[in-house]
Amino acid sequence: MKRQHIPALAGLLIVAFFMAFPFLYGANDYRYIMSLLIAGFYYAILASSWSMLAGYAGQFSFGHMGFMGVGAYTAALFSHYFYLSPVPTELCTEFLIGNQYLVIVDAIGVTSSTLNQDCLRQALTIWDGSVQVTPMPVWLGIVLGTVMGGLFGLLIGLLVLPLRAAYLALFTLGFSEILRATISGEIAITRGQAGIEMPYLFEQGITLFGRYYDKTDKIPPYFVMFFLLLTCLAILYYLASSKFGLFVRALREDQDAAAALGVNTTRYKIMVFVITSMMAALAGAVMGYYVNIISPNNLMILQMSLVVAMAVIGGIENIFAAAIGAIIIQFVLEILRNSFEIGPFTVDMTIWRLVIFGVLLMLTLRFARNGLIIPIIDYFSRGHVAAETVAKRTAGIDKAEGRS
Amino acid sequence: MTKLVVHNLNKRFGGLHVLKDVNFEIEGPELIGLIGPNGAGKTTLTNILDGAIKPNSGTVYLNDRRIDQLEPYEVARAGLGRTFQVTRSFRRMTVHENLLVPALALDHGLDRTEINDKAMEVLEFLTLDHLRNEYAQSLSGGQQKLLELGRLLMLDADIIILDEPFAGVHPTLMKIIYDYIGRVNDAGTAIILISHQMDSIFSLCKRLLVLDYGNLIADGTPDTVKNDPAVIEAYLGVDDDETDVTTGDQAAP
Numbered sequence: 001m002k003r004q005h006i007p008a009l010a011g012l013l014i015v016a017f018f019m020a021f022p023f024l025y026g027a028n029d030y031r032y033i034m035s036l037l038i039a040g041f042y043y044a045i046l047a048s049s050w051s052m053l054a055g056y057a058g059q060f061s062f063g064h065m066g067f068m069g070v071g072a073y074t075a076a077l078f079s080h081y082f083y084l085s086p087v088p089t090e091l092c093t094e095f096l097i098g099n100q101y102l103v104i105v106d107a108i109g110v111t112s113s114t115l116n117q118d119c120l121r122q123a124l125t126i127w128d129g130s131v132q133v134t135p136m137p138v139w140l141g142i143v144l145g146t147v148m149g150g151l152f153g154l155l156i157g158l159l160v161l162p163l164r165a166a167y168l169a170l171f172t173l174g175f176s177e178i179l180r181a182t183i184s185g186e187i188a189i190t191r192g193q194a195g196i197e198m199p200y201l202f203e204q205g206i207t208l209f210g211r212y213y214d215k216t217d218k219i220p221p222y223f224v225m226f227f228l229l230l231t232c233l234a235i236l237y238y239l240a241s242s243k244f245g246l247f248v249r250a251l252r253e254d255q256d257a258a259a260a261l262g263v264n265t266t267r268y269k270i271m272v273f274v275i276t277s278m279m280a281a282l283a284g285a286v287m288g289y290y291v292n293i294i295s296p297n298n299l300m301i302l303q304m305s306l307v308v309a310m311a312v313i314g315g316i317e318n319i320f321a322a323a324i325g326a327i328i329i330q331f332v333l334e335i336l337r338n339s340f341e342i343g344p345f346t347v348d349m350t351i352w353r354l355v356i357f358g359v360l361l362m363l364t365l366r367f368a369r370n371g372l373i374i375p376i377i378d379y380f381s382r383g384h385v386a387a388e389t390v391a392k393r394t395a396g397i398d399k400a401e402g403r404s
Numbered sequence: 405m406t407k408l409v410v411h412n413l414n415k416r417f418g419g420l421h422v423l424k425d426v427n428f429e430i431e432g433p434e435l436i437g438l439i440g441p442n443g444a445g446k447t448t449l450t451n452i453l454d455g456a457i458k459p460n461s462g463t464v465y466l467n468d469r470r471i472d473q474l475e476p477y478e479v480a481r482a483g484l485g486r487t488f489q490v491t492r493s494f495r496r497m498t499v500h501e502n503l504l505v506p507a508l509a510l511d512h513g514l515d516r517t518e519i520n521d522k523a524m525e526v527l528e529f530l531t532l533d534h535l536r537n538e539y540a541q542s543l544s545g546g547q548q549k550l551l552e553l554g555r556l557l558m559l560d561a562d563i564i565i566l567d568e569p570f571a572g573v574h575p576t577l578m579k580i581i582y583d584y585i586g587r588v589n590d591a592g593t594a595i596i597l598i599s600h601q602m603d604s605i606f607s608l609c610k611r612l613l614v615l616d617y618g619n620l621i622a623d624g625t626p627d628t629v630k631n632d633p634a635v636i637e638a639y640l641g642v643d644d645d646e647t648d649v650t651t652g653d654q655a656a657p
Contacts, residue, residue, distance in 0.1 A: 243508040246497075250505045253494035260454055260488075261555055262480035262509035317496075385537045392534030
């Protein structure tokens with residue numbers, strides 16, 4: 001086996017490990033560890049797609065969590081406000097589609113569950129159990145969230161076309177913050193800071209390989225998130241290895257030179273925004289259904305900083321390094337929660353963990369600008385290049401001097 | 405046969421009139437020197453030909469297709485390539501990947517193997533073949549210049565503009581660049597060569613265009629241009645019969 005094949009082999013082993021983990025691990029903290037891993041996969045999708053946007057294409061966007069929020073809120077609003085009913089409520093806005101009524105519930109904000117009832121709840125009270133309404137399918141919410149993420153990606157991609165470097169970062173930060181402020185402020189529709197509830201990923205539970213899993217079981221969402229991560233990584237890897245990857249890297253290096261060599265830089269800049277935004281939105285929608293709630297706090301700049309830090313510490317110019325970085329950081333941050341004592345002093349790690357994490361980020365930026373994982377991958381995949389260069393140069397000199 | 409027609413080109417930046425009614429034509433695989441003092445408008449003209457900036461008025465036609473309103477990537481696909489005054493290689497991409505960018509962007513119908521073979525041939529010609537998997541940032545300044553020229557070979561353009569290809573280049577590499585220019589030109593590509601190195605310009609080019617303050621003050625053979633009083637004045641600010649334009653030196657009394 002050649003040394004260059006070791007990273008691929010290691011990747012397969014990691015995949016096999018995560019496939020087997022839920023069935024092999026049996027400690028008391030099973031649900032906690034599974035939750036950490038699901039969140040780790042979620043952050044890995046965000047970090048790897050952001051590494052395509054920022055690391056490969058050089059579009060240093062701070063709007064990635066905004067796109068995540070677009071996906072999650074689209075799915076949440078869809079599941080929250082749209083239902084199918086066999087009979088009209090005559091209270092809500094509704095349209096007859098086939099033999100069912102599409103019911104659009106009126107937005108009455110955070111008071112809906114206490115003081116006032118929305119139109120559908122009023123109708124259900126009147127019907128007193130004689131009519132069953134059907135919630136919208138979760139998969140459709142995820143699809144709509146992903147598509148909406150793509151549309152926002154297209155819009156932002158078009159708007160940032162003339163912007164580079166710091167201006168792009170500031171613009172996308174502005175977009176994300178405006179989105180968060182709008183969601184926080186539109187209490188009647190989004191329920192503001194209280195967040196909007198979402199149904200479970202598998203509300204009715206699911207049977208897999210002959211075994212029934214309850215809606216609160218960790219295994220179905222674990223595999224959903226894990227396969228989403230693998231799918232996103234496969235798509236990103238395909239893109240990175242194709243001419244798309246070549247062109248967006250050329251775009252990162254020198255947009256004018258790439259254009260002068262025939263690369264339609266506008267097209268690729270927009271495409272990279274759309275594709276990575278869709279991935280962020282997809283992750284957001286699925287995560288929202290998994291945790292049953294999405295709130296504006298998920299869009300905070302602190303969350304974006306976390307994704308950036310994960311990608312940077314793993315390695316911003318490699319999607320796999322960013323993904324591995326995200327999962328490792330997710331665990332490191334949890335491990336750092338454990339407070340400890342030094343003599344008479346108690347170190348409260350709930351506060352200090354972010355300081356330690358910040359120091360780790362600073363040290364990485366200072367001493368390992370390619371991140372901590374990329375040098376390892378490069379050691380195996382590019383370790384032969386220097387020797388090859390020397391060998392070819394020597395062969396060239398031999399040839400020039402007539403030696404065989 | 406390649407035909408570039410530049411007609412009444414004007415460009416203003418605020419109060420500065422950088423190009424003033426510039427007219428010239430290039431027909432066939434000519435090797436033309438574009439010279440002029442600093443600020444004459446050479447780079448602006450290049451940027452307009454390449455599509456990076458748009459003229460205020462005037463037209464540019466390449467092979468009967470109007471290109472002055474096209475985007476740079478469309479101009480490249482139409483058949484015009486260029487290098488930059490300051491080398492602009494894709495530094496964090498390998499030497500080989502640098503060559504793949506134009507080949508794949510233009511899609512000449514070659515498959516990957518043919519493109520790789522062509523890239524290897526270009527790298528061997530430019531003596532960069534042993535560096536093909538190295539990142540461009542590891543190359544010396546001169547080698548990066550060669551790499552930029554190599555990318556143009558992959559572009560297969562009808563006309564190329566070389567902006568200061570000899571600046572800061574060692575004589576050994578200079579020889580390779582001379583060979584490059586000869587080879588590209590022999591293959592039927594027209595070349596516009598911009599350089600302040602007059603000896604190179606005068607030895608290589610059969611025709612010179614001279615820009616001064618946005619005016620095309622001369623268009624002719626090196627001998628004609630060398631003795632043109634307007635050119636001598638533009639370069640030295642004096643009308644001195646004893647001045648050699650080819651070197652910029654004052655002749656000995």
